[in-house]
Amino acid sequence: MRNNRSLSEPRPCKVEVNVSRYAEGSCLIETGNTKVFCTASIEESVPSWLKGKGQGWITAEYAMLPRSTHTRSKRDREKVSGRTQEIQRLIGRALRAMVDLSKLGERQIIVDCDVIQADGGTRTASISGACIAVGIALSKLVKDGKIEKSAFVDTIQAVSVGMQDGKVYVDLDYEEDSSGDVDMNFVRTGSGLFVEIQGTAEKKAFSEQDLKLMMEGAIHGLNRLKSIQLEILKPFGIV
Secondary structure, three states: OEOOEOOOOOOOEEEEEOOOOOOOEEEEEEEOOEEEEEEEEEEOOOOHHHOOOOOOEEEEEEEEOOOOOOOOOOOOOOOOOHHHHHHHHHHHHHHHOOEOHHHOOOOEEEEEEEEEEOOOOHHHHHHHHHHHHHHHHHHHHHHOOOOOHHHEOOOEEEEEEEEEOOEEEEOOOHHHHHHOOEEEEEEEEOOOOEEEEEEEEOOOOOOHHHHHHHHHHHHHHHHHHHHHHHHHHHHHOOO
């Protein structure tokens, strides 16, 4: 057991919605000791390269607050780090899979994921939380008669999985992530379609059978996150 949970059991997940007074959609997601503040802002315009094409866009920004980790980190003021760019693109790709952009109209949803406290899995928590924020924002557009409900295609979840000493660990905290042999992230729609799978042999190469075991563990964690998301979004009438 690891902190009173089995190897295949994700960390406790808690979500508080409408935590921002001004954003069209927002939530604070906590997965274990990792906490991410997610907002979805609607803009009635699209990037210049999309103007006149009759479709919308979703993009994301990600940041870790200076004291979200054990030691204070500097803010990205002038140049965004390569790691941050990678995570922002991952979040954006994931969220675009949950919306029919052709039905969004020429408007943009900008998602901000700010890590308040980090203990592993910040990018996966950002995706799972941002899904809820975007869903709430879409529900407001539906309520205002600006889009059809069918613009919302599916939920999106993400979870980290690792392997150490031949054992699969689901939803890694920082200690597990930093000491594991293999580190993977799985991003999937609620209907079971994978948007992205990232995997790295940090210390030890893994076999095809190892990959299958890690995917089985990921699916278990993703299904649990999906249930949480659906329960939260149901009152908003979007799912």
